[in-house]
Amino acid sequence: MIERWSLDQVLALAPDASSRKAAQGVAAAGKWSSRGTTGSVLYGECAGSGSKPYLACVDLTEPAYRCSCPSRKFPCKHALGLLLLWSADGVPAEEAAPQWVTEWLDGRAERAARSAARAETTRDDAAATGAGAGAATGAGAGAGKAESVRQARVGAGLAELERWLADQIRQGLASSAEHDWDGLAKRLIDAQAPGVAGLVSRLTQVRAEDDWPGRLLEEYALINLLAVAHRRRAELPAPLAETVRIRTGFPVTREEVLAGPAVRDHWHVLGRRDDEHDRLTARRVWLKGRATGRAALILSFAPPGQALDASLVTGTTIDADLAFYPGAAPLRALVAARHDTDPFPGEGALPAGVPAGVPAGEALEEVARVLADDPWTESWPLVLAGVVPGRTAVGGLPLHPRARDPWRLIAVSGGRPVTLAAEWTPQGLRPLTTYDDDGTAVLL
Numbered sequence: 001m002i003e004r005w006s007l008d009q010v011l012a013l014a015p016d017a018s019s020r021k022a023a024q025g026v027a028a029a030g031k032w033s034s035r036g037t038t039g040s041v042l043y044g045e046c047a048g049s050g051s052k053p054y055l056a057c058v059d060l061t062e063p064a065y066r067c068s069c070p071s072r073k074f075p076c077k078h079a080l081g082l083l084l085l086w087s088a089d090g091v092p093a094e095e096a097a098p099q100w101v102t103e104w105l106d107g108r109a110e111r112a113a114r115s116a117a118r119a120e121t122t123r124d125d126a127a128a129t130g131a132g133a134g135a136a137t138g139a140g141a142g143a144g145k146a147e148s149v150r151q152a153r154v155g156a157g158l159a160e161l162e163r164w165l166a167d168q169i170r171q172g173l174a175s176s177a178e179h180d181w182d183g184l185a186k187r188l189i190d191a192q193a194p195g196v197a198g199l200v201s202r203l204t205q206v207r208a209e210d211d212w213p214g215r216l217l218e219e220y221a222l223i224n225l226l227a228v229a230h231r232r233r234a235e236l237p238a239p240l241a242e243t244v245r246i247r248t249g250f251p252v253t254r255e256e257v258l259a260g261p262a263v264r265d266h267w268h269v270l271g272r273r274d275d276e277h278d279r280l281t282a283r284r285v286w287l288k289g290r291a292t293g294r295a296a297l298i299l300s301f302a303p304p305g306q307a308l309d310a311s312l313v314t315g316t317t318i319d320a321d322l323a324f325y326p327g328a329a330p331l332r333a334l335v336a337a338r339h340d341t342d343p344f345p346g347e348g349a350l351p352a353g354v355p356a357g358v359p360a361g362e363a364l365e366e367v368a369r370v371l372a373d374d375p376w377t378e379s380w381p382l383v384l385a386g387v388v389p390g391r392t393a394v395g396g397l398p399l400h401p402r403a404r405d406p407w408r409l410i411a412v413s414g415g416r417p418v419t420l421a422a423e424w425t426p427q428g429l430r431p432l433t434t435y436d437d438d439g440t441a442v443l444l
Contacts, residue, residue, distance in 0.1 A: 002040055002060040003353065005313060008443045010083045012272075013063075013310045015073050023080030029090055035082065036094035040340075042086050043101045046078045054078050057101050059108065061340050062311050066104050074307035150192050154248060157191025158227040161200075165224045173213055178204050195249030199223050218426070222376055243327040243374050252325055254334065262321035262336045265289035267296065268355040269312045270381050270421035271432025271443065283308045286381035286423065286432065287322070287333075288355050295381045296322055296333040311335075314433055315353055315441025329374035354435045357385030357419045360395035367424050380424045381432075386417040389431075394420060400428035409434055412442050 014020040026046055029035075033053055035044030043057035048069060056067040056078040065075040075083075085091050097105075164184060168176065181203045188197035200223065206215045229236065229244045236244065246252060270286040280301050287296040300309040312318070319339040324330040358366070363382045370377050387395030389409045399406065412418060412434050423430040431444040 003316075004089070005083070005087050005315070006440050006442075007084065007087055009313055009315050009441060010080065010087050012314055012443055013075060013083070014080055015075075015307050015310075019073055019075075019077055019080065022077035023084060026077055026081035027084035027088075029085065031081070032085070035085065035091050036097070037086060037091045038094060038097050041097055041101060041105065042082050042091055043097055044078075044082050044085075044091070046081065055100060056082050057097075057104060058083060059105065062338065063313060064108060064311065075310060150250075153191050154193045155231065157188050157193050158196065158230050158248075160191075161188065161196065162224060162227050162231075165220055165227075168220065173216055176203075176207065176216065178207070193249045195247050196223065196226060197249070199226070226376060237328070239326065239328040240373070243329070243376075246325070246327060247376055257323045257325055257334050258336055260323055260326070262323045263289070263292060263294060264319075264321045264339075265292045265294070266317050266319050267322065268353070268383075268421075269314050269316050269318065270355065270383065271314050271423070272312070273423065273430070273432075274308070279303065281308060284379075285309075285312045286421070287312075288381060288383055288421075290317065290355070295331060296324070297331045297381070298335065299332060314443055317353060327374060329370045329377060331377075331380070353441060354419060354439045355383045355421065357383040360384055360387055360397050363424075364397070378425060382422050382424050382429075384420045384422060387420055388415065388417050389413050389420070394422070394429055394431070398428040400425055400430045403428065403430050406431055406444060408442065409444050412436055 011020050011023075014023060032044045032046050035042075037043075040061050041057060041059050043055075045053040045055055048054045054067055054069040056065075056069075056076070058065050058075075058079055065079040067076045067078045069076055069078055071077065082091070096102075161184070181200050185197045185200040188194070188200060199219070203216065203219060206212055206219055209215055226244065226247060229240075230248055233241045233244050267287040267289055270288055272283060272285040275282050275284070280303055283300045283302075285298040285300075287298065288294070289296070298309075298312060302308045321336040321339075322333040323336040325332045325334075363384055366382065367380055370380055384395055384397075387397075389395075389406060391405050391410070392399055394406075394409075409418075409420070409431050419435050420431060421433040423432055433444060434442050436442055
């Protein structure tokens with residue numbers, strides 16, 4: 001039996017504000033000629049503009065959505081409205097679902113089985129390739145030559161970057177100008193170092209901040225460190241060298257990640273954040289392993305007007321295999337496989353959905369270890385236990401300037417210690433989720 005989600009958790013799945021409003025309009029029992037739940041799936045028939053009702057269902061284990069309406073939004077208002085009814089205990093329990101629901105579930109199960117088989121084949125092929133790496137082919141040699149040519153171009157571009165940064169420090173920060181960064185970023189793109197070009201491009205935003213001199217100097221130092229690390233990558237430990245390679249702009253394919261080892265755990269979904277960048281919306285979903293204690297970041301992207309991945313619900317726990325991208329402090333991951341198991345039971349006084357946290361001091365030690373491994377880390381998920389929130393700090397840790405006056409967090413706390421999931425950044429904490437006395441996730 002899936003634990004019922006709160007109103008906040010359901011509305012957080014809506015692709016936009018208009019979908020949230022529309023969903024509340026169909027979240028009334030009178031709109032549905034039939035509805036039911038088997039515990040793991042919701043289904044119902046909702047009156048629409050035509051003669052036939054819309055058939056909507058939600059697989060709560062993923063979650064995944066299906067509706068016969070013509071909406072291109074995902075999930076649509078009917079799926080969201082059905083979820084809102086369920087969250088208010090307005091969907092009756094049934095022993096079995098209708099045939100149209102079971103056919104959809106069977107099709108999903110078949111596709112999942114085929115996907116798992118392909119992933120297993122990919123891992124086997126990768127292992128075989130590694131075993132036979134000594135027998136290089138002409139194509140492999142050609143790929144190695146292309147890689148060497150690109151490395152040379154990147155090296156030349158970063159050598160220019162080092163000289164440019166030295167000139168900037170020699171001349172002083174006051175002479176820094178936006179057109180200088182734009183030109184440098186374009187030259188780094190030409191040098192096939194898009195990762196570093198992105199770091200340079202965002203300096204314009206740093207220059208607009210109130211404390212820009214210190215922040216700009218920090219950014220210059222980290223960019224210079226990356227350029228030097230690339231130049232001396234042969235001297236670095238293999239995981240750190242891979243981190244430098246990726247941050248410079250060399251891609252790692254999805255297939256390569258899925259071919260690596262997977263980590264199975266019950267993963268707490270701590271929260272998510274959406275950002276717009278370069279005409280794309282990026283969704284960051286933070287996870288924390290219940291048994292391993294590992295942090296994970298699931299990234300998804302979508303152009304304007306298209307739906308983002310809504311399969312990870314804040315405040316829930318999923319049993320899944322995660323495949324991590326390589327690096328010195330692995331964080332970004334892909335969901336390689338999900339397992340249909342009962343929710344993990346609570347441990348001691350903690351309800352099943354509440355992650356175990358640590359005091360603020362231990363959380364800072366975790367961040368320090370991460371930065372020692374990967375000094376370019378820009379964010380990291382933390383779960384703080386027993387902290388009392390204030391207007392500008394939580395447990396003595398400052399809040400991000402954009403997260404000041406966290407009235408909802410303060411209201412849940414009422415001056416008492418709480419468990420808080422937050423995103424650490426160099427500028428301060430960004431609260432994600434807290435938990436009330438009943439263990440219900442409260443999205444911030």
